[in-house]
Amino acid sequence: MSFDYLVVGSGLFGSTFAYEATKKGKRVKVIEKRAHIGGNIYTENIAGINVHKYGAHIFHTNDKEIWDYINQFAEFNRYTNSPIANFRGEIYNLPFNMNTFHKLWGVTTPEEAKAKIEEQRKEANIENPTNLEEQAISLVGIDIYEKLIKGYTEKQWGRKASELPAFIIKRLPVRFTYDNNYFNDRYQGIPIGGYTQIIEKMLSSEKIEVEVNKDFFANKAEYLKDYPRIVYTGMIDQFFDYQFGQLEYRSLQFETSVLEQENYQGNAVVNYTDAKIPYTRIIEHKHFEFGNQPKTVITREYPKTWEMGDEPYYPMNDTRNNEIFRQYAKLAEEQPHIIFGGRLGMYKYYDMHQVIAAALSAAKKELN
Ligand code: FDA
Structure with a gap:
């Protein structure tokens, strides 16, 4: 034909x-x-x-x-x-919202959370951020940066946050409601x-x-x-x-395992935000479709510098x-x-x- x-x-x-x-x-x-x-x-x-x-x-x-x-x-x-972050065994809700702030500082109202972030931004006293680290701290303060941004970002880019350009993070979405929905779309x-x-x-x-x-x-x-x-x-x-x-490009390497258990991590997406853990996240696929199969399948995601022959992802x-x-x-x-x-x-x-x-x-x- x-x-x-x-x-x-x-x-x-x-x-x-x-x-x-x-x-x-x-x-x-x-x-x-x-x-x-x-x-x-x-x-x-x-x-x-x-x-x-x-x-x-x-x-x-x-x-x-x-x-x-x-x-x-x-x-x-x-x-x-509604991804969650695991930092050295502590669990935080994403995106940064009232659940995250409550877990970090024990605050319960939006006003208290705003005051805490403002206090940390003032303490850092960064007027003209020259790299990603300074930019992130100037936007959300040291606690969120160190526990939830630093390690993840450094793994993603394969470079220290203090050596990455500030423009990568233009703004960091901060939500003062108890809402773990990652996307704002309808x-x-x-x-x-x-x-x-x-x-x-x-x-x-x-x-x-x-x-x-x-x-x-x-x-x-x-x-x-x-x-x-x-x-x-x-x-x-x-x-x-x-x-x-x-x-x-930035590339990724996926390591997938079938586990003889029903539920491994209780959520589809768990980000690992400590720099010492080599992968950035673990996906447990069954949770995307609320599966109740007897086994489960998980994938560890490792960021990788792209070389000819690798899959060009980003x-x-x-x-x-x-x-x-x-x-x-x-x-x-x-x-x-x-x-x-x-x-x-x-x-x-x-x-x-x-x-x-x-x-x-x-x-x-x-x-x-
Ligand atoms: P895609 O790469 O899918 O297709 C191109 C095809 O061309 C491939 O099959 C390739 O093999 C083939 N090809 C290339 N060269 C060829 C050649 N020489 N001869 C023959 N075939 C060739 N989006 C979203 O909305 N929500 C999400 O949660 C995510 N998550 C996500 C995670 C990750 C890790 C990545 C990398 C991306 C996402 N995306 C996403 C984005 C989503 O994957 C993307 O929008 C689409 O797959 C893009 O479709 P394309 O057809 O452009 O490329």
Whole structure:
């Protein structure tokens, strides 16, 4: 069969585009270099539990259109993300709210909590913060910084907080209510049965042909010759042979174990905020869907400096990388038959609702 589009990558961007294209009668070939579809939202069933293979994914948005759109493909539950922090065995609620402040200082009213933070900010007496450590202390005081920010941030970035730039933390959300809901968005949830079914449904049309274990770069010249239009969701610097240099990422390493017990930590997400613990968090996947299976599956998440061959998870949008990206983006503009999309094609951290919005907007522009 001949195709109107080649979509490189079966993540949320590529799959949303492919789905929209078939609604306009287009035929789409999707190639995916991994052994499965779904990109980073892929969930895998282990011991009856939907395991978020590439990190915890909680869908949240304020946009009703995007919420309705994703609900076409799965029923969502009422999961509310309420992570907790473990600092040397002490448990604190996140995001920073009245429960956190009560545990830290024994305060019970918003007024007392505000006074305590203000007292610590004054004591620190930092007027012009020159690094992340000073910035965080000047915003929330020493206690929250030392117990809940310092270790986690240093593990995440692989550098001392006093050596990180202040701009990384522009503001720190502090909430003076007893509310542990991490997100402020109106809509939030987890697809009952996992995320993979969403991508399966998006790609289920007979006008779509999917091939996994197919790397675009194994046959780049032929793909470019054979397909009139291409949607490319891989790394933009790789597409252009790294001619302006490599873009940098932060990577992660996941260590997943199946445990012969029903409930390991009582919460889906526990952050470990002490620098001495090498992982940043433990995910217990069953709690995303309120599971009551006899076993449980947990994943330890270790931040890692990205090296060629590692999964590129988080773009490092600092001045150097943004400047390199700008040069690639200029080259991309000169190739109007290729749409560069998604978190790797745009070198931008996108949440799921944002990547769907970006794909819908690209599809609208291209197909109308
Ligand atoms: P994605 O990376 O998913 O897809 C790209 C696909 O292209 C991949 O399958 C890749 O294998 C394939 N590919 C690349 N190069 C190729 C090549 N040369 N040939 C063939 N195929 C190729 N969002 C949110 O809303 N809530 C959350 O809780 C989280 N949590 C979260 C945790 C972690 C650890 C990360 C890293 C990210 C999140 N996200 C998130 C963000 C979410 O993962 C993101 O929005 C989408 O997965 C992005 O979809 P894309 O299609 O852009 O990329």
